[in-house]
Amino acid sequence: MAEQGPLRPERVAVYTLTLPGLKVAQRVAEALPGSTLYLAAKYRHLAPSAVPVEEPLRDLLGRTWSLHDGHIFVMAAGIVLRAIAPLVLDKRVDPAVLVVDLKGRYFVPLLAGHLGGANPLARYLAAALGGEAVLTTGTDSVGAPAPDLLAKALGAWVPDWKPLKEVSALLVDGRPVGFYSDCAHLGPLARYPMVRLLEAPPWEESPLGVEGLVLFTVRRPPPLPFPTFLAHPRCLVLGIGCNRNTPMEEIRREVWGFLEEEGFARESLLKLATAELKRDEVGLLAFAEEAGLPLAFHSRETLNAQPIPNPSEAVFRHTGLWGVAEAAVLAEGARLLVEKRKRGNLTLALGVLPLALPEEALP
DSSP: OOOOOSOOGGGEEEEEOSHHHHHHHHHHHHHSTTOEEEEEGGGGGGOTTSEEEOSOHHHHHHHHGGGOSEEEEESOHHHHHHHHGGGOOOTTTOOEEEEEOTTSOEEEEEEOSSTTOHHHHHHHHHHHHTOEEOOOOHHHHHTOOOHHHHHHHTTEEOSOOTHHHHHHHHHHTTOOEEEEESSEEOGGGGGSTTEEEOSSOTTTSOOSSOSEEEEEOSBOOOOOSSOEEEEEESOEEEEEEEOTTOOHHHHHHHHHHHHHHHTBOGGGEEEEEEEGGGTTOHHHHHHHHHHTOOEEEEOHHHHHTSOOSSOOHHHHHHHSOSOSHHHHHHHTTOEEEEEEEEETTEEEEEEEOOEEOOGGGOO
16 A cells, blocks of 8 residues: 655644535545544534534634644635635645545645655555545656655755756656765666766766756765756764863864865764763763754773774773774764864764665655
């Protein structure tokens, strides 16, 4: 059966205003345990667990729009379009909106098909109720990968959404688009005829025969002579060793300076890692909190078991550790990208965790 997608059932609302739509709406709600069913008040005796409403749909949505991540309407699309029009803002924040006909045959995403999860929800409900998902998003219609959906699946931050339209249009038209990642395995994309998997970074080796680019990278690339959709997956692990009582201001300055000088996107930073003996290091704890990053602590046994490239006898004599920064990166299961660098009172190393594209993100 189709996957439900990212929407949690308890965050989904189902609406119906007519008696013919009630039976379908109830089946939809049953397929999404915990969802909320909104029903015209005159039918409240037929569905005691539903929320009865008397105000016009547009007024109702003024109350419920932000309460739910998904809205399913068992009614005519025209009614829904007029009601949601004042509420639509941006594809990055709009909730999923689906329309279902009164016989439960067709499930049509109207809004937030990719980022909001309306498309997989439509597929799921169609399979559950024996209907058909009618997907109108261009990439889904032609069987092309959707860069925005892939970025979401990889947990990536997108600095500029404007190129998405042009790159997606190339994919829909079947034009060759280069895909590159230094952190995610993109092998499954090779099955799409319009995709060209690039082995080298396009800012180091000019890709031939492509008209656009999709980059999932932990680095900050320079401007490129192609329409480029750029996304930074959060998969970098920063290993940190520091002298006792290093001020938070110095840690902040050196960490961000390190990433900048090495050419990495700070938006790709997922977590910090260090030694157990730093659990009470005030400046390090304060920086982790300020940056909103988890800080992992590893024991002496775990760190000393890591095959670090640059062990230090001086550090071992002082702490009983052959190294902290590199070892902490490896202890997190990351591949070492940058070996340890000494910066003031800090020692820093950087690694990347491998990512894979989930199959549900591919058409």
